[in-house]
Amino acid sequence: xxxxxxxxxxxxxxxxxxxxxxxxxxxxxxxxxxxxxxxxxxxxxxxxxxxxxxxxxxxxxxxxxxxxxxxxxxxxxxxxxxxxxxxxxxxxxxxxxxxxxxxxxxxxxxxxxxxxxxxxxxxxxxxxxxxxxxxxxxxxxxxxxxxxxxxxxxxxxxxxxxxxx
Numbered sequence: 001x002x003x004x005x006x007x008x009x010x011x012x013x014x015x016x017x018x019x020x021x022x023x024x025x026x027x028x029x030x031x032x033x034x035x036x037x038x039x040x041x042x043x044x045x046x047x048x049x050x051x052x053x054x055x056x057x058x059x060x061x062x063x064x065x066x067x068x069x070x071x072x073x074x075x076x077x078x079x080x081x082x083x084x085x086x087x088x089x090x091x092x093x094x095x096x097x098x099x100x101x102x103x104x105x106x107x108x109x110x111x112x113x114x115x116x117x118x119x120x121x122x123x124x125x126x127x128x129x130x131x132x133x134x135x136x137x138x139x140x141x142x143x144x145x146x147x148x149x150x151x152x153x154x155x156x157x158x159x160x161x162x163x164x165x
Contacts, residue, residue, distance in 0.1 A: 046152030046153060046154065047152070048144075048149075048150045048151055048152045049072065049124075049144060049150045050144040050145050050146075050150075051145075052072065052074050052145075053072055053073055053074055053124060053142050053144070053150055054070070054071070054072045054150065055068055055070070055071050055072075055079070055122060055124055055150060055152060056068065056069045056070040056071075056152075057069065057122045057152045057154050058154070058160075059154050059155045059156070059157060059160055060114065060120075060154055060155075060156045060157075060160075061156065061157070061158060061160060062113065062114045062115055062116045062118075062156040062157070062158065063110075063113060063114060063156075064109060064110050064113050064114075065107045065108065065109055065110060066081045066094065066107060066108045066110065066114070066120070066122060066154070067105075067106070067107045068105065068106060068107070068108075068122065069105055070103055070104070070105065071098060071101075071103075071104040071105070071106065071124075072101070072102045072103065072104075073098060073099075073100050073101065073104075073124065073142070074100055075100050075126050075127070076097070076098070076099050076100050076126070076127045076130070076132075077097075077098060077100075077124060077125050077126045077127050077139070077142060078095045078096060078097055078098065078124070078125040078126075078127065078134045078139060079095065079096050079098060079106070079108050079122060079123075079124060080092055080094070080095045080108075080122070080123045080124070080125055080134060081093050081094040081095070081108050081110060081120055081121070081122055081123075082120065082121045082123065083112070083118070083120055083121075084118065084119040084120055084121060084153070089121040089123065089151065092134070092136060093110050093111055093112040093114075093120075094108045094109060094110035094111055094112075095108060095125075095134035096108040096109070097127065097132050097133075097134070108122075114156040115156060116156060116157060116158060117155070117156065117157060118155070118156055119153055119154065119155050119156075120153070120154050120155075120156065121151055121152070121153055121154075122151065122152050122154060123141060123142075123149060123150065123151045124141070124142035124150045124151075125139045125140060125141055125142060126139060126140045126141075126142055127139055128140045
């Protein structure tokens with residue numbers, strides 16, 4: 001009798017565990033969904049990307065460097081900074097090679113300083129020819145699964161809010 005009771009308890013516990021695992025799997029977001037980090041308008045300016053490749057960049061203080069807060073790339077590539085011309089990305093003013101990876105932070109040293117109140121674009125490219133040097137005519141722009149460029153627009157200003165944390 002005790003043996004039957006132990007079997008019934010064991011089967012009951014296993015059923016509860018199976019139901020819990022199934023419930024967790026059904027409520028988990030799919031890998032296709034992109035959930036950017038919790039955002040505070042003062043903390044994050046722009047997020048661009050999808051579940052595989054993405055970049056988060058704050059507005060910047062004018063200078064010779066642009067910092068990115070998070071970067072995900074499935075292949076080795078580049079973070080490229082362009083000036084803004086008539087509301088569109090213009091000439092490249094800096095690029096930095098990055099190895100494939102996730103949740104990376106870093107910076108791009110610029111060939112030309114940014115100016116107060118101006119806008120710039122930060123884009124992702126793949127190192128298509130695998131030489132570690134950004135070549136605009138050969139390296140390919142990284143796009144979302146929907147075909148949009150992974151690109152954020154930033155503004156440079158000395159009046160940035162203080163980020164606490």
